[in-house]
Amino acid sequence: MCKDHSLEFLRGAAAFVVLNWHILLGFAPQAVGLGDRASQSIKTSPAFVAFNGRSAVYLFFVLSSYVLVKRYFETRKAEDLLFGAVKRLPRLAGPVLVSVVASCILFKLDFYFFRDASALTQSGWLAKFGGASRILSPESANFADAFLQGAWLTFIDGDSYYDTSLWTMVYEFWGSLLVFALAPIIFFLQARSPLLSWLAVATGICLAWQGNFVFGAFAAGLLLYPLLATGFRPNSWVRSVITAVALGLLGYAGEAVGVYRPFAVLEVAGLDAQLRQACVAIPASIILVYATLATDNPPSWLSGKAVRFLGDLSFPLYLVHVPVICSLGSWTLLATGSATIGAAAAIIGSILAALPLMAFNNWWVLAVGALFGRFRRGKPIVAATAAEA
Secondary structure, eight states: OOOOHHHHHHHHHHHHHHHHHHHHHHHHHHTTTTTGGGGGGGGGGGGGGGHHHHHHHHHHHHHHHHHHHHHHHOOOOOHHHHHHHHHHHHHHHHHHHHHHHHEEEEEEOOOOHHHHHHHHHHHHHHHTTTTTOOOOTTTOOOOOHHHIIIEEEEEHHHOOOSSSSGGGHHHHHHHHHHHHHHHHHHHHHTTTOOOOOOOHHHHHHHHHHHHHHGHHHHHHTTHHHHHHHHHOOOOHHHHHHHHHHHHHHHOOSSSSOOGGGGHHHHTTTOOOOOHHHHHHHHHHHHHHHHHHOOHHHOOOOSHHHHHHHHHHHHHHHHHHHHIIIIIHHHHHHHHHSOOOHHHHHHHHHHHHHHHHHHHHHHHHHHHHHHHHHHHHHHHOHHHHHHHHO
């Protein structure tokens, strides 16, 4: 199945938004406007879309929902769903395990400087290693524990104290299984009654929302299939408008300040900030992805090598940036006394650290795909390997 490079661009952009968000939390927490200071922060402007990490995560989830079952949508072969579900954990666990073990090494070598750096920036997020549930030390960091977390526990239980950006992995894993379960029902109904497929998606969203509203993003991502099946393709002007609207909505951080004052109606409804943000970010993500997919002739730059590189970089960048912020970025801040230089070092360091992990991730995806491909063909692994050698 070929990648849609326009979606790879969205994925890469979302990864940089998460990086920007954590850079602000670590090195310029005053600009974030936490708590009652939101009205004096950049959260009042749609420009906050470039820093709104949580909304970017919802965009990740919607993209995953659409891409995971695209092959099944095209082939309608049950084995595509089965093997997609079975290989989901090993596909994710490879690069995650590498990043977690690398973070454990940094802890053991005492190369983390986030505590001292947080005293200069007054960042509670940095002081707690990105909001970790457990603050490790060179003595308490343990390779066996790190291995279990990277290979299994972060996906099953949500443990993420070696790399706090991994809090999303438990949602990514279970949300993926939810998508694999819903897809055959929705596609079956879509072939017979479009209205029933819409109702099935709505039911899936409601059920997922009851469990945890974050899972609603995965069920909602399947709306893209009946939406695209309508055949409606807006012209370039309309696409530009709805793209701008979607980006503006993705700038909403759950607080009714600045241009987002109309969303105070969600506060009247008694929803907390994270739930308010989800209610806006999930539909906005669907709108943005739809506007991208509905482009019949995307511009050439959206299918070039740079965009493919950005898509390949996105997951590794997401995995490594918190450890880099808490090590290299924090050390640079302490050495120079400048939060700006520390932030720049963290950004550059995150990109450089992501490159070898990107190479490994690309190899890992191919290796996992080849392994499961042999199972699908019923070809013995040892015999196939010997024949290829």
